[in-house]
Amino acid sequence: MTERRDFEVIVIGAGIAGASLAYFLAEQGCGDVLLLEREAQLAVHSTGRSAATLSSADANPTLLRIKQAAKPFFLAPPAGFSENPVLRASGVLGVYPEPLWSRLRSALAALRETGLNATLLEPDEVLRRVPALERSQFAGGILIPDDGRLDVHEILSSYLRHARARGAILKLGQEVLEVVVEGGRCRGVRTRDEVFRARIVVDAAGAWAGQVARLAGAMAIELVPHRRTIVTFAPPAGLAIADWPMVASSAHDLYFAPEAGDLLLSPMDEDAMAPCDPSPDDAVVADGLARFGKLAPALLPRSLKRRWSGLRTFAPDRVHVVGEDPTLPGFFWLAGQGGCGIETSPLVGRVAAELVLHGRSDAFDTELLSPARFAVS
């Protein structure tokens, strides 16, 4: 049998963005999809390096709406979606010093109106949940009890399993080196050995999405990868941490959470860099641990178990870029997932699939996501 080279849709990149799109295309009856992934394994880049958190609060109103619209999928996934639970609703607890705490307190009603299931916690209630926090470092907390930790491997493999069951083809170790443009329209891609053709080519290349767009000659959108680091370490012996929520403190620029018997901590670094395979910066880790020593001195580790960094890639307004390129028909953006690409994938993947298949989606205000918002008039 000769290998197929013509498809309805080609997706460049099989991270959470590409996988969720393939899933929702299949759900809508389109399994004529080729996913091309450069790496020989899945989840090598951002998708495999995240903090795996569903944290539905967001200061950006568009991201807040996307997160609210995506969350029900994880709270109650479609029947048969996954083999194991995808969410452990262990809660996300923001802790705040004054004067921020008083401001948030008086804004609680407005916060709840956005749909956030937020509960105010007085300091004693915060300490009852996470006794290791230093009382002088915060004045109160806001708990979102049904946020929590996602199983990214389960989500990614479930998206792909369903897509492949309905015909999608996943090819690993296939880097797209060229985007084929003929007659002013995007027609396919070239890898080292092959040319594949399609009606629509989707750029879901994560930190490399800007590079892929340049290969195609699509619009220039400034997508900038930013490094973020995570370390893990053992908690003090005998301390029961398993039921703690994730704790985030914007005043200390860090978050931490239980992670498979250990603690996971991020110094919430955000260094802009070119697309790459980033490594943690020792100074960033040391500064983060110094801040952690103020917020939770009893937890400060003597040594680390694991440390890694990944890239969070942002458009200038920090909102996803989803839609057909206004200057290059057939070239579709699915990029700029930033720091919430996993938790937003059920909504963004669905919107992208509907746009690819029908040119419109009722699931969200697609103009807020469209690449056209960056067009220079």
Ligand SMILES: Cc1cc2nc3c(=O)[nH]c(=O)nc-3n(C[C@H](O)[C@H](O)[C@H](O)COP(=O)(O)OP(=O)(O)OC[C@H]3O[C@@H](n4cnc5c(N)ncnc54)[C@H](O)[C@@H]3O)c2cc1C
């Ligand atoms: C430390 C850290 C913590 C995070 N925490 C969270 C969190 O708690 N919750 C959350 O929702 N999000 C979080 N994120 C963000 C989330 O990980 C990303 O938004 C998401 O994974 C981006 O997915 P993606 O598919 O766009 O990119 P990727 O996962 O990077 O996938 C893109 C793929 O494209 C492939 N590719 C690139 N160029 C080509 C080419 N030319 N040909 C073929 N393939 C190509 C790459 O190999 C890659 O596999 C975090 C990120 C980091 C780094």
